[in-house]
Amino acid sequence: MRTYAYVRVDPNTQENFNYLSFFQNFGYSIPSQRLIVEEVAVDTSIIYRDKLINLINYGLETGDLLIFKGIDCLGSSFDEIYNTVNTIEEKKITLICLDFSKKEITDDLKLIFFHFLKLCSSFESKLKNKRKGNHPSSSFVKKVGRPEILTANQKEEVLDKFKKGYSVYALAKEYSVTRTVIQRLLDKSTKSLKSIKRVQ
Structure with a gap:
């Protein structure tokens, strides 16, 4: 089993952070060539996170372990994050999300993790639809901004x-x-x- 680590870093970050030592503190020794650091803002869509996409599509193999700090590493929305995790799962890659658990996400822990992401994705989708006025109860939402324009x-x-x-x-x-x-x-x-x- 090979171990990879992926880190999302905000652009223009000034501090010099030793990510290998960071993961070492959690008990994971990451080879330098398998530490992927990508400078992207938290709201950058997954389609623009080239290093992550290449890692999932071409770097990771069945049985590998992927460690990342938080779920924001895997997308700019819960919908993207859920889809990314599903794609990784389909390749039979083991995940560790340090903000969620220090252990491998398997068995019951995996069910809880996926269920949590699914709930968040569903809520996010409903919220977006409501803001767009497509939700059935949108008529009960008070309109904000300029009043309707006269004909x-x-x-x-x-x-x-x-x-x-x-x-x-x-x-x-x-x-x-x-x-x-x-x-x-x-x-x-x-x-x-x-x-x-x-x-x-």
Whole structure:
């Protein structure tokens, strides 16, 4: 059995860290040629982690042991991490995640580990769908940011009514928008008129 270690390092890291000694402190002696250090940000997708991909596809063989510090080494999301772990599992590679356990992830420990990643991946997926408005209960989520924009016809009506003496408050109430929306429309209209006058 060959032992490999993979480390994700944030780019522009200034400190000189001895990773061989780090793994040695946990009782694992890693040959220097089998220590893979990759400088990628934590939010870098797995598809851009070339050293990790090459290690999984071409370096690791059935029966090998792969040690990594945390699950962030294996992807930028739980979905990526879960898929990466599954790919490694299919190659019958033994894993050790030091942040999870100092021992090899096998038997019941492996079931717990995979179940944990699956739960996190599922939660992450639901959260993304909810944020995109695709979740069934998304209608109950309060919208954040700018209110809905008025239609072109409504904008014309607002400007016309404002000229006739309607207040900003009255217009906002009538069109069910905030006063900020009405004021922004009026300000934009004023700027447009000034620009036309300059051209003339």
